[in-house]
Amino acid sequence: MKRYLLGSVACLLLVSNAPAPDAAPEYDIVIRGGRVLDGAGNPWVRADIAVKNGRVVHVGKIAGRGTREIDATGRYVSPGFIDMMDQSGGVLLENGDAENKLRMGVTTVIAGEGGTPVDAAEISNYFKKLESQGISVNFGTYYASHQAREKIMGDAAGAPTPAQLEAMQGEVRTAMHAGVFGITSALIYPPSSFQTTADLVSLAKVAGQCNGFYATHMRDESAKLVPAIEEAIEIGEKGGVKVEIFHLKAAYAPEWGKLMPQAVAAINAARARGVDVAADLYPYTAGGTGLEITAPTWVWADGVEKGIARLRDPKQRERMKKDLAAGSMPGWSNLVHASGGWSNVRLANGFSAKYAQYHGQTFDKIGAALKRDPADAAWDILLEGLPNRSVALYFMINEKDIETALHQPWTSIGSDAAASVKLGGMDALGLPHPRAYGTFPRVIAEYVKRRPILSLEDAVRKMTGWPAQRMGLSDRGLIRDGMHADIVIFDLAKLDDVASWEKPTALPTGIDTVIVNGAVTIEGGKHTGARKGEVLRHSCGD
Template structure:
């Protein structure tokens, strides 16, 4: 006798996240789990979802986000992650996490990319507990930021940590890992951590080894000195003996265009002796705090926000500088604190990196920018529409794997990222003929098309871009079954 299921997604082409070819199958869900795949025509269900002519895939996993605060304060309208098929996010990247840090004043940039008024968590466990109590829109796996630990424990950031400060930060990390953090991130490129030594990162990260945590690294340089920065990151990963993720791998500045051939070869060689992988976003422009030193290497710079001059948001820094009769670098200084988009990457490098077998997909979106980079809203549909359907540089099954199964395996997210019996019921249904990341630099918050339904832990969370359930997600604590 067939047991009544809660939901059957029927008639779709299942791409299961493993990289295997698609197959026709129904997906049967009971509670928060997938319990059956195959022909479920005669199986009773409380609800059936018609997916005929559509693709049914695991919910996308955004491995590189700054959604720490967005998880606490879901928007009233369309959700930037649910609307593009994302069901799980990895937060706390680039050395920046919302916890553990209590701060009355605004913390130094780039920590302020998470906003200015939510720095109230004295422990990482307090942050995860509040997430669980409020119920996030998507599943959340959270990293501890090395820069956040430095701000918490050091009176000055323009020097390497003392042995005592290293011990304090390592203790903070150990406590966070015990509470459920999945690992630590670094942002050695940024001012709060620029003075940190390689030995400091290894000392602070020591608890990761026994906890089998992961380290994600915004390396020290992504331009002229990228070779030495990669060597440092790989050394840190080897010293700790843990999984290492190279964040948003890219080459900036015209002089470095094409060098992804070399950097990918270096990473591939290292992968033979240590666990290393990388993520990227599918755009040839980056976004972070507005840095005068980045202006000259960019073809254009677009201001995403400015506290000193809010009217600059969404404008070209170069155009504004011409209007005001000043040098772009000078204007960048007067707009501080501020954020920006930098057009300084080669599309050939982006494509080459995206195609590499070690590469996962992450948005690196900044949810609190006034005029954000379109990657916040459009990353995953853009991969499917632009790089799979239009340019054909990836097979659909390969692209889905990079956004689901590969990501879950690398970050240790058991039961996520695949469509299989007993897996968590995180599912996206999309139209491969129309799916597209419609967000643009001119209209960065446009909702993607072709994402028809998103189920998070078995609950319908989004339908045709409209949020249905904003509390279907869970906190994915390290070392604990969910």
């Protein structure tokens, strides 16, 4: 018996992988014993992860020791989440921490719906400044097509001359060679809405020469959703670019449950014939945008200054109210109508002490309190808040349509929110929408835990491996040897988005460790001060 026990002990010593306590560390970090989700949609495996020089160097049983040892027993370990529709291009210059993003598990953001905060010629310097100041998340961006338009021909309506269009193409070319991922449009907002399909095809062709994207906030996300999708697909086909549809939604109360299946069918049909089109979305029933969208597009046709003057004119307002009551019209997406009326539109931020007491209230109630037509109340608040952009929440989305979109294998997740200058405050857009603090935890908490719409593996894939593949980030989005060490450790039982319409800046729970390029950036739920994020430049072949 004694010989048998000694033999067993010897055998155990031979097969043990535990590092010797006095051995020099072989790795920077070793994460031990977690349930590893690789980001590709595969079932989790229990494994250790070794990180060195910012990269994952081994996944499996790690014998060597790390300078940092992290015990992930009982928790899940996944790639860092990728925000496919971020708005942080400007605020990162002011504060690179992006802590509200990191607290959601986001390690990479793709910005640029509204463009870059600098002209095309300054993008290279802008990227260098971000790098020199330091950022805590990886950052990539698009360049907006309307930026080129405004620089060449101003903010009024009108068709560009051939020379003007050529000059716009030059701006796009400069931006692409600086490293942007493609061009964007935001076609419900003037002056972007003044661009024709042909104009956008001409600009997309330049992005296509660099294997870039045409990413779009479409011309209509409401009654004419399907024609808007078809326009985006047409631009992609004729321009030779990949198409990304921003925040896919069927934002039209009269057609809930009908439009989204039609939209999905249109995208699937395009993919079946070889169009590289996909979409992202946020998991909320309300969108958030400026009050200027409640005015018909003709108000802004001669530029912003004349548009403001029209808003002050009682006679012009009467015409505007008639258009509001008539519903959407060519070139204008009537979000009040899409939401089912002013009773489903809430003031989020009026940027004015005069109207602060009405934040969170619907415009029918605000109008009643002020003894004003709800439209007049909205436009009064818009004017009072200038030069800031007063914003509202438009409850125009149905949960069943969100579920339909989430079920599609080609959808990813984008918050449509910016980083906050200060944690616990509104995002840099000044919009108190829970998506700035809750989007990514909510995908798991709501659609994996509370409602079994997605498997955990597929939810993580939509936020990691798929968007990385989509954007051509071949060394991110997966936990595999050689990949950048962007990693999130979370407790599934405790994971909750917390942020709500009433408390939109509440912090999520269950995510206490976030690693960016091998640097522990969130630890114990707090920012460590690390700024190891990288600027992600799209290659144009030069």
